[in-house]
Amino acid sequence: MIKLKSALAGALIAVLAISCGGNGDEGRQDRRDRVDILGAGATFPAPLITAMADEYRDLTRNRVTVNYQSIGSGGGIRQFIEQTVMFGMTEAFLSEEVMSNVEQATGGRAFNLPITVADVVVTYNIPGVGSGLVFDGALIVDIFMGDITRWNHPRIAELNPGKDLPNLPITVVHRSDGSGTTNVFTSFLSRVSDRWRNRVGYATSVNWPTGIGGNGNEGVAGAVQNTPGAIGYNSFAYALLNNMAYGSVINSAGNVIQPSFEATTEAANIELPDDTRILFTNTPAEYGYPIAGFAWMLVYENLDANRAIRTRREAEELVRFLAWSIVEGQELSEMLGFARLPEAAVEKSQQMIRQIKWENEFIGAEVLDGLAAAGSPNQ
Amino acid sequence: MKTLVQRNIRDRIMESLLVLSTIVVLLPLVIIIVHVIVNGISALNWDFFTQELGSPSRALQGRPTGLVHTILGTLVVDSMALIMAIPIGMGAGIMLSEFPDHKLNPTIRIMNDTLNGMPAILKGLLAFVLIVKPMGTFSGLAGAVALAFVMIPILARTTESALMSIPWSIREAGLAIGLPRWRVVLSTVMPAARFGLVTGTLIAFARAAGEAAPLLFTSFGNNYLPNHWLGMILGPADTLPQRLYSLAISPYTHWHSMGWAAAIVLLVFVILCFGTARYLTRQKH
Numbered sequence: 001m002i003k004l005k006s007a008l009a010g011a012l013i014a015v016l017a018i019s020c021g022g023n024g025d026e027g028r029q030d031r032r033d034r035v036d037i038l039g040a041g042a043t044f045p046a047p048l049i050t051a052m053a054d055e056y057r058d059l060t061r062n063r064v065t066v067n068y069q070s071i072g073s074g075g076g077i078r079q080f081i082e083q084t085v086m087f088g089m090t091e092a093f094l095s096e097e098v099m100s101n102v103e104q105a106t107g108g109r110a111f112n113l114p115i116t117v118a119d120v121v122v123t124y125n126i127p128g129v130g131s132g133l134v135f136d137g138a139l140i141v142d143i144f145m146g147d148i149t150r151w152n153h154p155r156i157a158e159l160n161p162g163k164d165l166p167n168l169p170i171t172v173v174h175r176s177d178g179s180g181t182t183n184v185f186t187s188f189l190s191r192v193s194d195r196w197r198n199r200v201g202y203a204t205s206v207n208w209p210t211g212i213g214g215n216g217n218e219g220v221a222g223a224v225q226n227t228p229g230a231i232g233y234n235s236f237a238y239a240l241l242n243n244m245a246y247g248s249v250i251n252s253a254g255n256v257i258q259p260s261f262e263a264t265t266e267a268a269n270i271e272l273p274d275d276t277r278i279l280f281t282n283t284p285a286e287y288g289y290p291i292a293g294f295a296w297m298l299v300y301e302n303l304d305a306n307r308a309i310r311t312r313r314e315a316e317e318l319v320r321f322l323a324w325s326i327v328e329g330q331e332l333s334e335m336l337g338f339a340r341l342p343e344a345a346v347e348k349s350q351q352m353i354r355q356i357k358w359e360n361e362f363i364g365a366e367v368l369d370g371l372a373a374a375g376s377p378n379q
Numbered sequence: 380m381k382t383l384v385q386r387n388i389r390d391r392i393m394e395s396l397l398v399l400s401t402i403v404v405l406l407p408l409v410i411i412i413v414h415v416i417v418n419g420i421s422a423l424n425w426d427f428f429t430q431e432l433g434s435p436s437r438a439l440q441g442r443p444t445g446l447v448h449t450i451l452g453t454l455v456v457d458s459m460a461l462i463m464a465i466p467i468g469m470g471a472g473i474m475l476s477e478f479p480d481h482k483l484n485p486t487i488r489i490m491n492d493t494l495n496g497m498p499a500i501l502k503g504l505l506a507f508v509l510i511v512k513p514m515g516t517f518s519g520l521a522g523a524v525a526l527a528f529v530m531i532p533i534l535a536r537t538t539e540s541a542l543m544s545i546p547w548s549i550r551e552a553g554l555a556i557g558l559p560r561w562r563v564v565l566s567t568v569m570p571a572a573r574f575g576l577v578t579g580t581l582i583a584f585a586r587a588a589g590e591a592a593p594l595l596f597t598s599f600g601n602n603y604l605p606n607h608w609l610g611m612i613l614g615p616a617d618t619l620p621q622r623l624y625s626l627a628i629s630p631y632t633h634w635h636s637m638g639w640a641a642a643i644v645l646l647v648f649v650i651l652c653f654g655t656a657r658y659l660t661r662q663k664h
Contacts, residue, residue, distance in 0.1 A: 034606035036614055038516065040599075050434030050602060057603070067615060069600045070625075084511055218630045238630060307515030336436055 033063055035317040038308065040069045041076020041089030042180050043216075044235055045116050045295040048338045049089065052329040056321060064317050073180045073204065080110075080298045083307040086318050088298035091118055091180025092204060093277040108301030111352045114276050114294040114345040115325060116338050119236040119264040120185045121246040121291070125224050126151055126166065129245065132258065134159045136250040137192030137282065137290070143231060144172055144189065145196070146210030151229060159250075173223045173232035176213025178204040184293040185233045188281035233291075236264070237337030251290040252282050263289035264339035276348050294345070297322060304359050315358045319367045323353055415646060419639030427640055431603045432622075438633040446641055448604040452616040453648070456519045456598055457588050459612070460526035464583065468531040469576070472538025477550075477564050487535075495532035502528035503593035511597060519616035522598025529590055530583040537579025541572040577660045585649045591620035600625065619645045 039049070046068065053066035071079070073090040080088030081098065093112045094102070102110040122135055139155055142148045148155060152167045175182045186202035200206050214220035217238045224232040225244065236259050239246045248258045257263050267288030270280055282290045299322065300306045303315040326349050330340045341349075356364030381389075430445030437444040471491060475484055506525035511517055545568050553563035569576065594600075599615040600622065607614070619641050626638030 036606050036610065038599075038615060047435050051436040052434075053602065054433045054437065062606070065603050065606050067601045067603060069602075069615075071595075082512065083515060084517055216628060216630075218628070221630075241630065310515070332436075 033313075035064050035314050037064065037066045037087075037314070037318050037321060038085050039066065039087040039089060039297070040071050040079050040085045041298070042073040042091045042295055043070040044091055044118050044180055044237075045089060045338070046070035047237070047336050048116055048332065049325070051332050051336055052325050055329070055332060056324060064321065066321055072178065073183075074178055076298070086299075086306065086308050086314070087322070089115065089295065090298060091293065091295045092183050093279075093294070093296055094298065102300070106300050106302050106305035108305060108357065109275075111299050111301060111356070112275060112277050112294075112296040113299065113322060113326065113349045113352060114268075114341055115297045116295050116330075116333065116341060117264050117268050117292050118180060118184055118295050119259060119267075119289055119292040119339060120181050120188075120233050121236050121239050121259045122231065122249065123221070123224050123234045123239050123244045123246050124231040125226075125228055125245065126168065127228055129163065129165065131245045131247070133163065133245075133247040134250065134256055135247045137188065140249075141189050141193040141196050143170060144174070144209070144211070145199075146172065168229040171227050171230040172208075172211030173214055173220050173227070173230050174208050174211050175205070175220055175233075176215050177219075179216075180204060180295070181217065181233065181235050182206065184281060185291060187279055187293070188291045191282040236339075240337050249290055251286075251288060252284055253286045255287060257287065257289045259289055261334055261339040263287060264292045265342050267292040268294065268345055269342045270344075272344050272348050274348060274351065276345060276352075292339075297325075299356065301355055302357050303363070304357070312358050312363070316363055316367060319353060319356055319364050320371070323350070323368055323371060326350070412646065415639055415642045419636060419641075419643045422633075422636040422640035423643060427637070432617075433602055435629065435631050435634060438631055438637070444637075446617075446619075446622065446637065446644070448601060449617040449619055449622045449641065450644060451604070452519065452598070452601065452611055453588070453619045453645075455611045456522045456526065456594070456616055456618050457584065459520065459523035460530060460587055461580070461584055463523060463527040464530035464534055464587075465580065467527075468534025468583065469538045471531070471535035472579075473542065473564055473569075475535065475539040476542035477560070477568065491532045491535050494528065495536070498592070499525075499529055499590050500592040500595070503595060503597050506593065506597045514613075516613075517597060517599030517615040518613050519598050519611045520613065522594045522616060522618065523612075525593035525597045526587040526590060529587045529593060533583035533586060534579060537582060538576060541575025541579055542568055544575060545571045574660050577656050581653055581656050584652060588645070588649055588652075589620055591618075591624050594618050594621045619648070 049068045053068055057065055068089070073092055076088040076090045077094065077098065079085045081102070094110055099110055122140060124133065126133075136159060139148070139159065142155065149170055150167060151165045151170060157163075157165060183202060183204045186200065186206050189200070190197040190202045200209060212223060214223045214232070217234050220232040221234055221238065221242055221244060224230040234244065236246075246259060248256050251257050266285050267283040267290065268280060269285050269288065270283060272278060276294065276296070279293055281293055283292070299318070303309050303318070309315050309318065326341060326346050333340045350368060353364040354362065354368060356362070426443040427445040428450065429447055430443045431448050432446060433444055471487055474481065475487060478484070503525045505528065506521045510521035510524055514521070549567055549571055550563055553567040554560070558566070598618055598621070601615045601617045605611055605614050605616070623638050623641045623645065626634045626641060629635070
């Protein structure tokens with residue numbers, strides 16, 4: 001027994017020694033400078049934010065490590081409120097109720113900082129028909145309501161002259177789990193159709209009138225790809241990654257918009273409120289893709305009120321990372337299948353970052369001014 | 380009256396039936412191990428043991444990525460859980476076995492069974508409220524506490540039955556030479572029950588090592604090695620079962636094979652623990 005225990009203790013000590021001595025080439029002072037930043041939330045922007053974290057770590061020479069765990073938008077908001085993470089991430093902005101609760105608890109506001117634009121495409125599997133089938137809002141509503149049940153329906157043919165559409169039954173596929181993608185998609189349907197708004201509405205999960213459920217983007221994609229005649233919805237990045245056929249959508253200005261990063265960015269190029277809490281599906285932007293919405297990072301105005309942040313240094317490095325992610329970090333977007341933030345959103349975010357405080361000092365403004373002076377986020 | 384030949388045949392039939400049922404019992408285990416190895420072996424390379432996971436784009440672009448932080452995190456969290464659970468779990472087991480008349484025992488037994496039957500995710504929730512909320516951050520420590528809750532009832536049970544299997548005469552011998560009762564337990568009963576105690580500890584450990592649910596909102600997960608001393612204890616830590624799950628549900632094929640490789644490591648880890656402990660307990664005889 002004693003031998004076993006000492007062996008276990010020895011193993012633990014060895015493990016600790018290894019885990020702490022991982023990067024032995026750095027100096028002692030250097031190590032004290034290091035900061036771990038913890039964020040969690042939405043799954044959709046996770047590939048982007050983790051790639052940013054990789055990049056930022058290299059940029060700061062391992063000084064700042066951003067650990068982002070994708071636990072879903074709901075979880076992101078929850079842990080943000082519980083103050084167990086330094087920043088949250090969500091595809092649905094904070095409700096008035098949550099905002100006022102935060103104000104009561106921390107004496108400051110909660111900021112919703114756009115980090116990227118989520119775009120949802122209609123994916124389908126029709127043998128012999130590739131990407132580019134044209135849909136309008138009313139048609140998508142009719143299909144997802146279960147009113148149009150065959151691909152050779154005159155309404156579809158009308159929008160797609162010259163396309164040879166088979167007499168194939170339509171199988172609707174939707175998400176079975178709560179999802180920001182569903183929120184964006186159903187909010188678009190609610191905006192184009194009163195019938196949809198009254199009967200189904202929009203949320204991270206809704207009562208679908210018809211169709212089969214798939215768990216996650218991959219569940220929907222799998223069902224669509226394995227079922228001839230299936231139609232579903234996926235995030236654009238996911239459809240690209242998996243070579244799925246996706247449709248173009250006619251927007252509110254009457255233009256046929258093929259999904260693209262530019263069209264998605266364009267969708268957000270509208271009059272934004274100062275707190276950027278706006279849903280712009282069915283965007284009024286003339287050449288904007290209509291099924292798109294922001295994904296936001298969540299931070300407190302008073303960072304010292306967030307129990308997850310213990311020191312001013314952590315707060316400063318968090319702010320520095322936020323400022324970097326909405327400007328330089330956006331360079332990674334296209335490569336990873338994400339649309340860039342429009343200028344207007346970056347400006348609004350920077351205005352909010354300026355108001356971030358630590359013990360009543362405006363560290364957000366300090367960091368931004370420091371960056372502007374240095375021209376680079378790092379030394 | 381049956382002939383010797385008949386009886387021999389009957390013996391053979393029974394024997395082969397027993398062998399067959401043993402195979403049937405072992406078959407699922409073999410299938411699992413083979414399936415895991417076939418799917419994961421291709422992702423097991425030097426990078427897997429030396430690099431951090433980072434973002435999925437690392438895997439997509441073929442840059443080095445691995446699970447060194449996950450493997451270390453598992454060792455740290457699981458060992459801490461064991462260190463916390465052994466005194467409490469074994470203590471309860473000793474109490475139940477050696478002081479059978481104590482008036483607290485019926486309560487302990489009921490509470491222990493309840494704890495054992497409680498879903499593991501609730502234990503995670505308990506650790507979230509007890510450790511994560513007051514600390515203001517997810518931590519390996521919280522994960523260890525959650526896993527300790529998984530281990531304690533199993534340890535109490537197995538300790539009790541291991542000690543009960545030791546004949547009463549051994550205790551009487553100890554008492555006869557004037558040892559106090561605690562000394563009898565510590566110096567005669569427990570060494571005699573050594574094998575059972577270690578086996579029980581291992582069952583508890585192996586059970587906890589495979590749990591992902593209690594870790595979801597306690598140790599939380601990390602894509603990198605922490606930057607600070609004790610970072611795995613006081614900050615979020617990655618563990619194999621939880622990382623395995625998140626790799627498996629990801630949309631990236633490379634991450635899927637890394638998930639299988641993580642399963643191989645977890646299997647080998649558990650098997651190694653069993654092997655080592657068996658070796659240590661057998662040495663003296």
